[in-house]
Structure formats: structure tokens, C-alpha cells
Amino acid sequence: MSDFSLPDEVLKAARKGLSYELYRALLLNYGKRGEKAFFYLKERRVKKYKDFFVVVGTNEYVVEGNFCTCMDFQFNLKARSPCAHIIAVRLARIMKLYDYYDIYYTDFMSSRS
Numbered sequence: 343m344s345d346f347s348l349p350d351e352v353l354k355a356a357r358k359g360l361s362y363e364l365y366r367a368l369l370l371n372y373g374k375r376g377e378k379a380f381f382y383l384k385e386r387r388v389k390k391y392k393d394f395f396v397v398v399g400t401n402e403y404v405v406e407g408n409f410c411t412c413m414d415f416q417f418n419l420k421a422r423s424p425c426a427h428i429i430a431v432r433l434a435r436i437m438k439l440y441d442y443y444d445i446y447y448t449d450f451m452s453s454r455s
């Protein structure tokens with residue numbers, strides 16, 4: 343199983359922040375999924391809870407390591423390459439571009455239903 347490590351080009355661009363260079367590197371390496379990942383970072387849609395990282399898109403997607411709960415990852419990509427959410431979380435961790443909530447996502451979810 344792949345560890346989905348980000349290409350050097352992307353990592354290098356990420357050090358410069360949310361630049362055009364990063365956008366371009368993501369687009370070249372991941373196409374539309376890369377573009378989406380950039381958007382998630384820019385809109386600060388990555389949230390860190392005590393138990394999981396969550397990306398707020400059409401729905402909320404839980405990302406844990408090399409796994410994401412979205413349909414794209416599980417059906418289109420068949421868990422073989424990273425979806426936009428996994429890419430966004432990887433970069434958010436490196437760039438510290440996420441909001442942190444000192445609660446468990448699982449508790450938060452059950453409190454809302």
C-alpha cells in the first residue's frame with residue numbers, strides 16, 4: 343500500500359505558503375483533485391479534532407492517515423491514490439493551515455444528531 347507521500351515539487355512549493363507555485367504544482371501532479379485541495383486550504387476547510395482530521399466540503403469527510411471517507415477515494419480511486427481531502431490534510435499539517443478543536447469529532451457528531 344502506498345503512503346501517498348507528496349511529490350518534492352509540491353512540498354517545496356508548500357514552504358512558500360499558499361502561492362501560485364503551490365497551486366500549479368498541485369494542478370500538475372493531481373489535476374482537479376489538486377485544485378480542490380488548494381481551495382480547501384485557501385478557504386481553511388481543514389479542521390483538526392482530538393481524534394481525526396476533517397475536511398468540510400459538500401459533506402464533512404474524515405481523513406485518517408491514508409484513508410478518507412469520501413466516495414471519490416473509495417470508489418473512483420479505489421484507495422490507490424490520494425483524494426483532494428487527503429492531499430489537503432497532508433498540506434494543512436505541514437503548513438499549519440487548520441483550525442483545531444479540543445474535542446473528539448465522534449462526540450461532536452453524536453451531539454448534533
Ligand SMILES: [Zn+2]
Binds near residue numbers: 413428
Ligand atoms: Zn476524500
